[in-house]
Amino acid sequence: MSPDLSRLLRPRSIALFGGGWAVNVVAQLQKSGFDGQIWPVNPKRSDILGVPCIASIDDLPAAPDASFIGVNRDATVDVVRRLNAMGAGGATCFASGFRESESEGTGGAGLQDELVAAAGSMPILGPNCYGLINYLDNVALWPDQHGGVPVESGVAIVAQSSNIAINMTMQARGLPIAYVVAAGNQAQIGASGIASALLDDDRVSAIGLYLEGFGDIRALEALAAKARARKKPIVAIKIGRSDKARAATLTHTASLAGNAAAGSALLKRLGIIEVDTIAVFLETLKLLHTIGPLPGASVCSVSCSGGEASLMADMSEGTALSFSDFAPAQRAELKTELGLIVTIANPLDYHTFIWGDTERMTRVFATVMRESFDLTVFILDMPRADRCDPSGYQCAVDAIIAAKARTGTRVAVLSSLPENMSDHFTRSFMEGGVAVLHGMSEGIAAITAAIAAGRRPGSAPQPLLLCGKPAGSSKMLNETASKQVLSGFGLKIPRSIQAGSVDESISNSSQLDFPVVLKGVGLAHKSEAGLVALDISDQTHLRAEAERMQALASDFLVEEMAAGGVAEVLVGVTLDATGTFLLTLGAGGVLTEVLGDTVSLLLPVTSEDITAALQSLKIGPLLRGYRGKPPADVAAVANAVQSVCRYVEANSERLLELEINPLIAREHDAVAVDALISLREN
Incomplete structure (x- = not known):
């Protein structure tokens, strides 16, 4: 049974252990507006930022719901053991020098095992991690700055990198973040287990995973099944796609596939939406939070520029986006509103004839939205307020929000450049139920991901076939042995004979029908070594080829040609x-x-x-x-x-x-x- 994370994630009392790092956590808790109990444990200080210190863990007034442990790695194990004994709700372990440093001969792996044993059933995050931020309940169990703000609902992000987690909180894209949790070494609880606990919070709309490794595959399967049942999408970045470790493998398959292919296949099988960059990760989560998975791929693009319309069409080429035609009645209504000069097509360039007439713009936009598009996207870049006056664009903002209110359909605004949509306008659109996508390439990728999220299978796949980590040295079966064992499982193979010499190859070939193929047995990549001869018509031809190969081949395989x-x-x-x-x-x-x-x-x-x-x-x-x-x-x-x-x-x-x-x-x-x-x- 997985540890119960509810007290750790949503604490009412927090104990802090350590010096400077504990000071940072107190500062962040005060900044966040945490209104629960804060108990710094420090025998050398009377207070931390005005919060009275407690001399010893034994003097704590009660078992804390959550603890930040910012002491060295050896002391961390002792603190965890004592917290567990007193019935604490959980802890984040900041110290490094555990399993992640084992290659340096530090004994970190054994110490990490001690840490897990000391924790028992008490949940711990890390070690080697920053902790967690809960923006829903103003909890910042976090020893550094962060850029988030309180929210009433939002997405939860679980990251195996604390620095990447910090970077994500600094986003200025209007994404409401409910939780950020750093997984660290995942000594006791993996990223999947953390995400599973976050799914239980009804205020969480979607899960984002930043993964360096998959860890417990069964736990990931369980997470995907739970998310499917809760109808909450999961978006993931899996790093390590450039891993070259398997490039020099035995078969073509391994070098072509590599680790990235397996990771992508795993995520796709489980219905987890994979993206490639942090920007697309954040944009996708924002789109899913605002409007959810898209039921289809029909998208309408609306802009007042032919250049923007063309760019949207060109950049969407090869993606899942489908720019379906307007319905006849819709086309006629748009033609009446926009005039003869405007071509009614999708993507739509409505020109600037109606610009500034908010009511007329609203009618046009509502007409576009009313039809059966799965998403209507308005391309809109706002002037920068420090050098320009954006007030002339307010008509477009008001018209889009009003048309959204009239129709109740799925609507997004997309700026062609990420920086061309300020936080002010982003908030205005989001409050009106309009998703805001920063950057055309990022936005198109996010829409593609939302389409994929809508296509997730409703039922769980079969459990994955897993290997039990076999031990022992490896051996390779040659071609003859490989084909023979596979034929026992129903694979069709050609009739063949194996011979240990040129003469034996010739004499035994009478059992086969010509033309035949001759192969020299003994090397994995026979063609490159010249050990394959095709379409051999008779025994004379066969002898010539066998004599050519005999210097390199230990044995010969003669088999009938698979023609046709x-x-x-x-x-x-x-x-x-x-x-x-x-x-x-x-x-x-x-x-x-x-x-x-x-x-x-x-x-x-x-x-x-x-x-x-x-x-x-x-x-x-x-x-x-x-x-x-x-x-x-x-x-x-x-x-x-x-x-x-x-x-x-x-x-x-x-x-x-x-x-x-x-x-x-x-x-x-x-x-x-x-x-x-x-x-x-x-």
């Missing part, structure tokens, strides 16, 4: 650092690296998942039949992939990597002509 291929498909599975198994499908054969055409899923998968993934590839048209060519048997390809998945599930405690490249997709079947498997030895 419609497309070549890569099928790979890699064990990710998260313990999940990443299935990669893509263009196979010589096109694997050339096209980089892959899609990634996490196991287990359904046949429907596999089919949809195959159809999304660039080689999808080939599979469907291209320019008069016959289509491939996609069902047979999906069945072949499922046979691989069955093997992975049966060997999940041992498998490291698996690759079939290529799987030949044919008109009536699919056959694997090359395979490699890497396993942990028991």
